[in-house]
Amino acid sequence: MVDPILSARGVAKHFGGLKAVNDVSFDVLPQQIFGIAGPNGSGKSTLFNVITKVPFGPTHGDVLLNGRPIQGLSAHRIALSGVARTFQRENVFASLSAIDNVLVAVESYLPTAPFAEQIERAEEALNLVGFPANMHNSPAGSVPIFYRKQLMIASALALQPKVLLLDEPASSLTGPEIERMKQIILRVRDNGMTVILIEHVLGLLMEVSDQLMVLDQGTMIASGDPVAVTRDPIVIEAYLGVAHE
Numbered sequence: 001m002v003d004p005i006l007s008a009r010g011v012a013k014h015f016g017g018l019k020a021v022n023d024v025s026f027d028v029l030p031q032q033i034f035g036i037a038g039p040n041g042s043g044k045s046t047l048f049n050v051i052t053k054v055p056f057g058p059t060h061g062d063v064l065l066n067g068r069p070i071q072g073l074s075a076h077r078i079a080l081s082g083v084a085r086t087f088q089r090e091n092v093f094a095s096l097s098a099i100d101n102v103l104v105a106v107e108s109y110l111p112t113a114p115f116a117e118q119i120e121r122a123e124e125a126l127n128l129v130g131f132p133a134n135m136h137n138s139p140a141g142s143v144p145i146f147y148r149k150q151l152m153i154a155s156a157l158a159l160q161p162k163v164l165l166l167d168e169p170a171s172s173l174t175g176p177e178i179e180r181m182k183q184i185i186l187r188v189r190d191n192g193m194t195v196i197l198i199e200h201v202l203g204l205l206m207e208v209s210d211q212l213m214v215l216d217q218g219t220m221i222a223s224g225d226p227v228a229v230t231r232d233p234i235v236i237e238a239y240l241g242v243a244h245e
């Protein structure tokens with residue numbers, strides 16, 4: 001039996017009376033791609049927020065990395081201990097070059113490393129996501145959306161995470177770009193990392209996920225084999241709003 005790399009135990013986030021995340025528990029195994037689906041507003045991004053403490057921790061519950069609680073750590077320490085994330089919006093430093101964006105992350109992970117080594121790490125991260133070498137010096141704000149998404153992932157990878165949390169990496173992408181994003185996600189996993197993937201593009205989620213969890217109104221309504229989960233009448237009802245048998 002393999003021990004989980006990341007676990008949530010009774011994790012909740014309340015905003016006043018709203019239970020955005022409502023006592024969610026799950027285990028993610030090493031090198032798994034763990035998909036998370038759910039209708040709009042079901043608490044997916046809030047779950048990433050409370051796992052990473054960016055920008056806030058849970059109301060209650062524990063998040064364990066390799067069996068150790070990480071909720072007592074600052075957001076910065078959580079990132080450095082191996083849990084990195086991306087955001088729904090392409091969060092890049094628009095006026096910095098592409099490689100400088102990634103160097104910001106390298107600098108926080110390896111602050112005392114020689115500059116040549118920092119550059120090497122940044123280039124490694126950019127290469128892993130397939131960011132074009134001839135665009136390393138382009139201002140991040142001027143590159144098309146797919147490249148900005150690549151940059152955001154490369155910046156997270158520069159922290160050398162054990163677990164990478166991807167929040168809707170395929171949103172606003174074309175069909176061919178979604179296929180390229182799929183290859184990036186698989187490559188990240190093949191490089192030894194564990195991926196937790198929030199995605200509305202169900203085709204992508206189904207193709208890459210080893211396990212699928214569905215949230216509805218902050219509550220986990222299904223988890224397990226992706227095909228079985230999408231056939232679950234409770235999941236169908238949550239998505240389509242029709243009564244299940």
Ligand SMILES: Nc1ncnc2c1ncn2[C@@H]1O[C@H](COP(=O)(O)OP(=O)(O)OP(=O)(O)O)[C@@H](O)[C@H]1O
Binds near residue numbers: 044
């Ligand atoms: N900072 C906040 N303050 C108050 N309510 C919030 C806050 N962040 C999220 N919420 C609420 O929590 C619920 C869950 O939001 P969340 O963004 O996590 O959903 P989601 O599943 O990621 O949605 P989507 O698929 O549309 O991105 C929503 O009702 C949202 O309005």
